[in-house]
């Protein structure tokens with residue numbers, strides 16, 4: 001697990017909660033907010049953005065990740081995630097499999113997931129906990145690695 005002080009965790013949770021206000025969720029009404037901490041100290045926030053063609057929906061975690069990567073930032077320490085129906089967060093919102101894999105592309109196995117169930121209660125998981133035996137070959141993917 002990445003070492004994170006409590007004040008940093010609190011900042012990330014607060015930002016993730018703020019993002020619930022921007023979720024575009026006319027179909028599920030399930031709001032998700034995320035705050036991704038880059039190794040350079042910058043925080044990238046994201047919300048879920050749904051679409052009438054449901055499969056086009058983008059999760060909050062990937063919104064934050066893609067904002068960062070599209071600005072050239074590719075090294076991360078932690079992400080805070082909160083979610084619940086219509087901004088009512090009652091339990092943890094674990095990231096979906098696609099978001100775990102999307103984050104894994106850029107994050108080490110000690111990357112930290114902060115899953116908050118309120119502004120003060122949260123659970124910490126590492127990438128190792130949440131996506132063990134992940135697909136991330138070293139170097140270029142090619143015939144030799146694929147064989």
Ligand code: THU
Nearest residue numbers: 028030032048059060094095096
């Ligand atoms: N959602 C996220 O934003 N992140 C996740 O990791 C799980 C699911 C969103 C997608 C959709 O807008 C809503 O939650 C219900 O699935």
